[in-house]
Amino acid sequence: MTQNNDAKEEVQLVIFRLGNEEYAFDILMVQEIKRMTDITRVPHTPDYIKGVINLRGSVLPVLDLKIRMNLPETPITEDTRIIIIKMEKVLVGMLVDSVSEVVTLNFSNIELPQGNSGIVAENYVSGIGKIDQRLLIILDPRFIVDLV
Amino acid sequence: MDVSQYLVLFLEEAREHLQSLNQCLLELENDPTDLSVLDEIFRSAHTIKGMSATMGYTDIAELTHNMENILDLLRKDQLKANHVIIDILFQCVDTLERLVEDVANNENSETDVKGLIQQLSALTQEPNAETTIVTKEQEKQIPEQEEKIPEQAQPPLISAFNETNLTDTEVTMITSAQKQGISTFEIQVILREDCLLKSARAYMVMNIAEELGDVIKTVPGTEDLENGNFDQQFQIILLTSANQEKVREEILSISEIEMVSVLPCVISGNLIGGNATEPDAVQNNAVAISNQEELTAPETKVDMAPVRVNTATHEKRLKGGQSVRVDIDKLDSLLNLVGELVINKTRLEQIGISHRLADLSETIEQIDRVTTDLQSVVMKVRMVPVGQVFNRFPRMVRDLSHELGKEINLIIQGEETELDRTVIDEIGDPLVHLLRNAVDHGIERIEDRQAAGKGPVGEIRLIARHEGNNVVILVEDDGKGINAVSLKEKALQKGFVTRADADKMDEKELLNLLFLPGFSTAATVTDISGRGVGMDAVKTKIESLGGAVEIETKVGSGSKFKIRLPLTLAIIQALLVQVSQEIYAIPLSSIDSTIHLRPEDIKTVQNQEVILLRGQIIPIVRLSTVLNIPADRKEQSDLFIVIVHSGQQRAGIIVDDLIGQQEIVIKSLGNLLKGIKVIAGATILGNGQVALILDVSSLMK
Numbered sequence: 121m122t123q124n125n126d127a128k129e130e131v132q133l134v135i136f137r138l139g140n141e142e143y144a145f146d147i148l149m150v151q152e153i154k155r156m157t158d159i160t161r162v163p164h165t166p167d168y169i170k171g172v173i174n175l176r177g178s179v180l181p182v183l184d185l186k187i188r189m190n191l192p193e194t195p196i197t198e199d200t201r202i203i204i205i206k207m208e209k210v211l212v213g214m215l216v217d218s219v220s221e222v223v224t225l226n227f228s229n230i231e232l233p234q235g236n237s238g239i240v241a242e243n244y245v246s247g248i249g250k251i252d253q254r255l256l257i258i259l260d261p262r263f264i265v266d267l268v
Numbered sequence: 269m270d271v272s273q274y275l276v277l278f279l280e281e282a283r284e285h286l287q288s289l290n291q292c293l294l295e296l297e298n299d300p301t302d303l304s305v306l307d308e309i310f311r312s313a314h315t316i317k318g319m320s321a322t323m324g325y326t327d328i329a330e331l332t333h334n335m336e337n338i339l340d341l342l343r344k345d346q347l348k349a350n351h352v353i354i355d356i357l358f359q360c361v362d363t364l365e366r367l368v369e370d371v372a373n374n375e376n377s378e379t380d381v382k383g384l385i386q387q388l389s390a391l392t393q394e395p396n397a398e399t400t401i402v403t404k405e406q407e408k409q410i411p412e413q414e415e416k417i418p419e420q421a422q423p424p425l426i427s428a429f430n431e432t433n434l435t436d437t438e439v440t441m442i443t444s445a446q447k448q449g450i451s452t453f454e455i456q457v458i459l460r461e462d463c464l465l466k467s468a469r470a471y472m473v474m475n476i477a478e479e480l481g482d483v484i485k486t487v488p489g490t491e492d493l494e495n496g497n498f499d500q501q502f503q504i505i506l507l508t509s510a511n512q513e514k515v516r517e518e519i520l521s522i523s524e525i526e527m528v529s530v531l532p533c534v535i536s537g538n539l540i541g542g543n544a545t546e547p548d549a550v551q552n553n554a555v556a557i558s559n560q561e562e563l564t565a566p567e568t569k570v571d572m573a574p575v576r577v578n579t580a581t582h583e584k585r586l587k588g589g590q591s592v593r594v595d596i597d598k599l600d601s602l603l604n605l606v607g608e609l610v611i612n613k614t615r616l617e618q619i620g621i622s623h624r625l626a627d628l629s630e631t632i633e634q635i636d637r638v639t640t641d642l643q644s645v646v647m648k649v650r651m652v653p654v655g656q657v658f659n660r661f662p663r664m665v666r667d668l669s670h671e672l673g674k675e676i677n678l679i680i681q682g683e684e685t686e687l688d689r690t691v692i693d694e695i696g697d698p699l700v701h702l703l704r705n706a707v708d709h710g711i712e713r714i715e716d717r718q719a720a721g722k723g724p725v726g727e728i729r730l731i732a733r734h735e736g737n738n739v740v741i742l743v744e745d746d747g748k749g750i751n752a753v754s755l756k757e758k759a760l761q762k763g764f765v766t767r768a769d770a771d772k773m774d775e776k777e778l779l780n781l782l783f784l785p786g787f788s789t790a791a792t793v794t795d796i797s798g799r800g801v802g803m804d805a806v807k808t809k810i811e812s813l814g815g816a817v818e819i820e821t822k823v824g825s826g827s828k829f830k831i832r833l834p835l836t837l838a839i840i841q842a843l844l845v846q847v848s849q850e851i852y853a854i855p856l857s858s859i860d861s862t863i864h865l866r867p868e869d870i871k872t873v874q875n876q877e878v879i880l881l882r883g884q885i886i887p888i889v890r891l892s893t894v895l896n897i898p899a900d901r902k903e904q905s906d907l908f909i910v911i912v913h914s915g916q917q918r919a920g921i922i923v924d925d926l927i928g929q930q931e932i933v934i935k936s937l938g939n940l941l942k943g944i945k946v947i948a949g950a951t952i953l954g955n956g957q958v959a960l961i962l963d964v965s966s967l968m969k
Contacts, residue, residue: 160958161850162937163895164944172937172950174958177608179935179950210939265940 129227133249135256136203136216138186139194143216144223144249144256151206153219156196173213175204182213188264189244205261212265225249230258275371278323280593282368285312289361290663293354297666300349309357310339316364328367331381334388335360341392356387438505441484442533445507450481453508453515454533458501463524467496473504473525476518481508500526505533596689599650606639606646607933613639614954648686654732654741655683657696661703661730668707675725676711678703682732687739691813691833695741698806698817702743702829703728705803710747710827720824722746738815739833746826750819752778759784776916779819783807811965814857816915840934842951844927844959845910847891848900851959852923853932853951858964860911860918862926867907879909879920886911889921889967894946914965921967934961 133144134153159171159182168188172179182202186193199218204211230247244263249256292309296302313332320328335357341347363384370376442452457473459466470493477483485505488498508515516530613635620629658680669676687695711717711726718724731742752775759765759781770778785804810817815833834840834857841856863881870877870888877888888909892899909920932951937944948963 158957160950160960162941162944162947162960163897164946165941169941172941172958172960174952174956177611177935177952179937179952179958181938181940212940 130224131227131230132222132224133256133258134203134219135221135223136201136219138189138217139191142220142254142256143185144258145203145205145261146258147222149205149207149261151204151211154202154204154213156200156202156215170215173202175211175213178211180204180211180213182215183264184215185264186215186217205265207262207265210265212261214261214264223251225251225256274323278319279368279372282316282319282328285316286361286365286368287659288312289364290358291659293357293361294662294666296349297354300354303343306339306343306349310336310343313339325367325371327381328364328371331360331364331367331384334385337392338388347391353391356384356391360384360388438484441507442505450507450509451511452533453506453512453530455504455506455515455519456501456529456531457504457519457525458527460524460526461500463500465496466498466500467494469522469524470494470496470498470502472522473519476522477504477506477515480510480515480518481506483507599689603646603650606643609639610643610931611933611952611954615956618954647688650689651686652689652692653683654685654687654692654695654739655680657692657699658683658730658732661699664700665703665707665728668704669711672707672713674707674711674713676707677725677727679727679729680731681729685732685734685739687833691739694809694813695831695833698809698831699730699741699743701803701806703730706743706745706747706827710745710749712748716748720748735832741831741833743829743831744826745828749823749825750779750782750821750827751823752821755779755781779821780916782819783817811915814855840932841929842932842961843910843929844953845891845908845921845923846925846927847895847923848897850895850897851927851953851957852891852895853930853959853961854910854912854921854964855948855961856929858912858914860913862908862910863920865907865909866905870907881911881920884918886918886920887968889919891921891923894967912964912968914968917968919964919968921962932959932961 132147134147134150135142135144137143154173154175157173159173161171162169162181165171168184170182170184172181174180184193185191194217197217201216201219202213203216203219204213229251230249232247233245244259245257246260247258249258289309289312292305292312295305296309299305313335317329317332317336320326320332338347338353338357342349342353347353363381367381445452455477457470459469463469474483474486474493483504483506486493487503492498493502506515512530512532516528519525519528519530613632616628616635617632619625620632661680662678665676665678706728711728712720712722714724717726727746729742729744731744733740756770756773756778760767760770764781764784765773773781783803783806785802807817810831810833813833815831817832818830819827820830821827842853843856843859843862845852845854865879870879872878873885877890878885879888880886891897904924908923908926910923910926911918911920913919930953932953934949935951937947937950941947945966946963947960949961950958951961953959
């Protein structure tokens, strides 16, 4: 495949870690990244909803991505972050173990998920990105939040 | 010319005028001789016509134009305002409302105006069908789209002239002459009794007239004039650019003339016969606008605009005081920002206290004063008088009572009472329902009322007033009241309640059966506004606004529905409580009291935990259980119980600690978490932490 640097064929990704694996979100949907803060528990919600936080006066729900993706839980560290995702009318925070960097990836370096790639979480994955020797699991927040 | 930028303004003003039309028509119905009301109606219709023609809405313009014709005849007392006419006018207003809403929704109106226009023209046919010339003193006013009319001369010494009938050609000649600035006079000449050669004199008059201008008609005809076949007088219609006096002088200079009367003549037929041409003129203007022809469009705009501005300012003067139209979104965002300010001010307060910074605390106190004032002003800005919702009710009650053949007087009090904007939007539907019930089921038919010794006219009162931190709205009627016993029977019939339970209920509880879903109206389902049938919808809506509704009734005397609503929604007083490590807020309006008890004081009745308080049995709610709160303490020796109420019921909420009373800003939980029953919202505490606000009524279920 030809290396094409046309702007429309690239995407910028925010890379974060869950456990031992690297994941990514399309940067267009990421509003900001917050340090860990007090999360108020909300009763009668699914277990992957950790609660709500105060974001400059607005009350936002926060999801624990590991629980949502059925990954084993790990303790909260100094590197734990909340990625604030903005989708049309909904603002949601996603709890992740750490956030590393922002990369630009060409579409040619992204593989669409096939049935046999053996990934744990089904339709949350919108693609697998390859950069150097690393594999990035690119997630679609809309499926995670159950909006679609 | 692009008129879309004026669309919002057009809609707002059109709706205002239509509202005014409704109100004035009601007044006119009560007193058909009230001229000032007629003027008001005419003004509103005229303004709407102008606006809609400018915007290119020909249907609306046509309909209002035809309404104007009727109104004008009413004004001149050539038509009497009877039931038929007023009903048609009401229909016109309804149709106009529909047309305006079609414009708002950008829909092609399928509303047919032709039928109404025909009815309107039929009404106008009675006075004079033909085109006639009527002299100036018989005409009082002409609508401004008429041609310019020459000055009025002194009234004639001789009484009524003969009215002559003009042919179309003659009308055309006169009108085109007038367009060119040439006057038309009707000259009546009376010859002296002893005049011998009448025909000669007539001939001389004609000569002079021909020198002055063009004679287009004589009565009697020319032949008869030449033969002297007339009594002592004849008339001439003369087109001339000379003025009135000159004409008179010239003719008077002929001898043997007793008297000459020269009067400007005006074609009255334009008012009626012109119907056919006027809408076309309006159409043409509208079409011209949409075709963006420079020639006619500016002219029309110029004509219409001054009229519109004048009536607009006139009406604004009537309303008194100055006001500004503000976009609701701007108000809401202002409120949000003030809320944020309050929160951050509280945080600064905490910092000042915990770090013991006296200077900071002092400054914060100042800020506190300012923010409190700011807050109260913004709150007031969001407040809207209830009258806005009430003003469509008189019409509705009138229509409904006519439909049902009852006589009802609707009395409205306290329409200046103010409510938060969001509440105003929501309270309309429940009130409509209650009013319809009062008209439909409450007030009896005239015969029944008289049989019961009451006056024939039923009375419904709609009252709004402030009571403490609440607004109370009453819907009262002096009808037949609600029979609790028949309610009970109906509930049993429909299986809503068992015989055993029903027998235990007191009157209040029986009345509350009315609010059960499915209990709604009688055997037949009538046309309700479609948003939710039944008293249960009313109750649910009112409770969702944080309010409550009660019934008081007496069989034979009437019923009273009392709605209580909180003044403001966004900022409330709350009690902060703690359970384990979690903090929750309970709205103060739901709280009766707080008490201190020992665990032993909690009894069990039929597997339900209860306590005995002042002789009453009150069920207990353990927050830790209901909210799945992870426990972090052992069983305490003391318990705090918050006694709350929802409607008529009470419950006690067990908490670990009472933190204190605080004013909090209600924040929404967002779309994702909307469905959770026991949580009404969230608030941000002084330390930045989020606390959840409890929904008392669902806690108690």
